[in-house]
Amino acid sequence: MPSCPKNYPFYNWVPKPLGILILVLLFVPILTASGVYTANSGEMLSGLGIQSEHIQFVGFLTSVGMAAFSPFFYGLVCLRREKMMCIVGFSLLYLLSYVCAKTDSIYVLAVCSVVMGFLRMVLMMVNLFTLIKYAFGMEATRNITPGNDPVDAEGWDKLDGEKSVSMPTIYLFFMILGQLGTSLTAWLAYEYEWQYVYYFMMGALLLSILVVFVTMPYHTYASRRFPITFRKFGSVVIFCLMCASVIYVLVYGKVLDWYDDPSICWATGSAVCFTVLFVYMEKKQYSPYFLMDIFKLRSIRIGILLFLLLMIFNSSALFVNVFTGVGMKIDNWQNAALNNWSMAGYFIGCVIAVMLGRKGVHLKYLFSLGFVLIGLSALFMYFEVQTAGLYERMKYPVIIRATGMMLLYSLTAVYANQRMPYKYLSTWICIMLTVRMALGPGIGTALYTNVMQHRQQHYVTCFAQDRDRLNPEVSASYAQTVQGMQYQGKSGQEAEQMAAMSAKGTVQVQATLSAVKEMAGWTFYGCLGCAVFLLLIPWKKRRLAPLPPSVS
Secondary structure (H helix, E strand, C coil): CCCCCCCCCCCCCHHHHHHHHHHHHHHHHHHCCCCCCCCHHHEEEEEHCCCCCHHHHHHHHHHHHHHHHHHHHHHHCCCCHHHHHHHHHHHHHHHHHHHHHCCCCCHHHHHHHHHHHHHHHHHHHHHHHHHHHHHHHHHHHHCCCCCCCCCHHHHHHHHHHHHHHHHHHHHHHHHHHHHHHHHHHHHHHHCCCCCCCCHHHHHHHHHHHHHHHHCCCCCCCCCCCCCCEEEEEEEHHHHHHHHHHHHHHHCCCCCCCCCHHHHHHHHHHHHHHHHHHHHHHHCCCCCCCHHHHHHCCHHHHHHHHHHHHHHHHHHHHHHHHHHHHCCCCCHHHHHHHHHHCCHHHHHHHHHHHHHHHHHCCCCHHHHHHHHHHHHHHHHHHHHHHCCCHHHHHHHHHHHHHHHHHHHHHHHHHHHHHCCCCCCHHHHHHHHHHHHHHHHHHHHHHHHHHHHHHHHHHHHHHHHCCCCCCHHHHHHHHHHHHHHHHHHHCHHHHHHHHHHHHHHHHHHHHHHHHHHHHHHHHHHHHHEEEEEEEEHHCCCCCCCCCHHHHHHH
């Protein structure tokens, strides 16, 4: 590791408190600049005239771009060129944000999202490791450098104990910043237009470039060659195409009637072909982009399973969104304000994880507690869903679910890293981001939306059977609506059409609420099943190879 100037990465005239503040605030444009923003999806849908699946698909592609960078992160964080990377990265994000604000092509938006995800991850990791060194004087790269692994069980256990405290804290920092960014973008889209979100981010990026240019000096390369070879970018392209094909099937399967549509068949075939090609390339390369041997570690396999289960059941967050949207007719800004309560849940989850981790509580109990809390959030919705629900009470399931999510989100990474050789860290981050931010949410969203649609149709059929003119209540409501429309100047035919639509809307609302209630119940049982399963399975640590006599 090359030696750094005393006040790296700033000029000597920059006081340390100001430097720490600058590095922390740089995370705001890094975490919020994105190809699409889910908080203003409603405004984007109406403004661009596209379907919601396009926004979901493009949003997942941002996560794919972030995962695609991960195998490169060690080489880049060791460069120690904060100024160069920030100026180049922020400039590219500025240009891509401008393209996203102006384009009406979903394909251009998709490509920009992948690249922006890649750049975001570069800047996030470089800025994080710089902040750790500048604020705490710790060279964090030593704990990820291959060859610096602990040599005995005592060293590994000490490192694992440190991670059980540091990882929840780091995740809390990023998740709160991410939620604040979501709230900000929702407010901008609500008060102005969806394009203003991109314009605001462009302004924040320009300001960040100016601050970096003024406060940081230029640093030269420590070595002759750049640590990333362009040969590995072939693997990046194959990886992105592989993940994009899988996400396409998960997102568009419902609206395209699955394999009755040729594009779903082509996407499935492409996913299989790109997967085989990716595995073949990584097996044959002397310096692979992705280390396939990582799947031999049991902790990694369990970690993948935990993230999949977490993100699938975390998709039950749509219960609150559907209930408030259908039953209360709230807008995106009110919905984002409601979701801000998740920050309280994140904080509670972090405190529980750190306190119980310090007391030596086994991770399996914390994992089970996390799933129980997500299940309790669904159980709350089971009893709360009704035609006269209260907006103020919806913060409770948000807080409960966020608490359980925080426990699983942060501690799954702790468990997967137990006694994991440092050489696998970059590959694990790639797997973690792919499963946690793309595949897991994609599967969960596809599962919940498809089941929701199926159960809605079931209840519409059930409720509509007795809702005809022979039913006194329905007949009276129908006649009252017809009479009201005629008083407003509508013709007889128009008044009857409006009355029929009103009756249909009432049935649709009742069917949706019944579907939410039923799915909430099954989610509760599913989470309890996961909690019991995690208590019963064995939790073994990786066996360490015996040390040579000279070392022991």
